[in-house]
Amino acid sequence: MKREIIHFNSIDSTNDYAKSIALEKEEGTIVVAEQQLSGKGRMGRVWTSPSGKGIYFSIILKPELDPTKVARVTLIGAAAVHLALKDINICSQIKWPNDIVINGKKVCGILTEMNCELNKINYIIMGIGINVNLDEDDIPEELMDKATSLKIVSGEDINRNKLLDLVLNHFKRLYEPFKTNYILNETIKICRENSALIGKDIQVIQNDKFKIGKAIDINEDGELVVEFDTGIETIFSGEVSVRGLNGYV
Ligand code: BTN
Numbered sequence: 001m002k003r004e005i006i007h008f009n010s011i012d013s014t015n016d017y018a019k020s021i022a023l024e025k026e027e028g029t030i031v032v033a034e035q036q037l038s039g040k041g042r043m044g045r046v047w048t049s050p051s052g053k054g055i056y057f058s059i060i061l062k063p064e065l066d067p068t069k070v071a072r073v074t075l076i077g078a079a080a081v082h083l084a085l086k087d088i089n090i091c092s093q094i095k096w097p098n099d100i101v102i103n104g105k106k107v108c109g110i111l112t113e114m115n116c117e118l119n120k121i122n123y124i125i126m127g128i129g130i131n132v133n134l135d136e137d138d139i140p141e142e143l144m145d146k147a148t149s150l151k152i153v154s155g156e157d158i159n160r161n162k163l164l165d166l167v168l169n170h171f172k173r174l175y176e177p178f179k180t181n182y183i184l185n186e187t188i189k190i191c192r193e194n195s196a197l198i199g200k201d202i203q204v205i206q207n208d209k210f211k212i213g214k215a216i217d218i219n220e221d222g223e224l225v226v227e228f229d230t231g232i233e234t235i236f237s238g239e240v241s242v243r244g245l246n247g248y249v
């Protein structure tokens with residue numbers, strides 16, 4: 001996988017820009033920005049992206065994959081961020097399937113978007129936002145109990161270039177066997193062993209309906225295994241939102 005990096009001081013959204021160039025660019029092209037003016041989160045939310053304080057980037061991917069399996073790529077991204085944080089001695093958990101949390105608060109989110117036909121992916125844009133050196137007053141008040149930054153938890157300024165490089169290296173190492181042979185074992189192991197959900201009671205929000213169950217595993221296909229009163233079900237990421245019973249995790 002090549003690594004062309006396109007850098008912006010300021011852009012609306014790295015995901016939107018990556019989408020606009022995805023067809024003509026090679027797999028592995030990365031769009032990174034110092035600031036986003038309309039950073040996008042999942043479910044139409046805003047991703048606060050103050051200048052020079054976070055890591056905001058999107059990777060263009062073109063795996064030969066059934067479109068229903070795209071969530072697996074998000075798990076590779078989550079595992080890569082977790083490993084990169086571990087490299088700089090920051091211990092984090094993966095809140096399946098899109099978030100990285102520390103002490104129950106979110107420090108990183110992943111927004112994976114795709115352009116596909118019935119059984120063929122044209123491209124995937126995996127956008128990752130990491131709250132690196134945000135101070136308390138950079139975090140919107142309504143998110144104070146749910147979000148934090150690496151600087152707030154570690155008490156130190158973190159080198160964003162070094163961290164981005166670590167994330168990209170881990171991502172490449174985990175993605176390549178997946179792309180060529182659909183091998184996902186290491187990613188699943190990392191997501192399982194560092195899960196913020198396994199063993200916890202969670203609410204699963206599916207088609208506007210809430211169900212309470214206990215997260216018991218992440219299976220070999222990267223699906224969350226949940227035990228409900230009615231029996232055990234596996235959950236695809238695209239279709240649900242998962243919350244802890246007492247708040248965010
Ligand atoms: C979420 O947790 O809701 C997902 C957040 C994803 C944010 C990143 S920042 C880089 C990329 N560009 C965007 O507009 N969003 C993603």
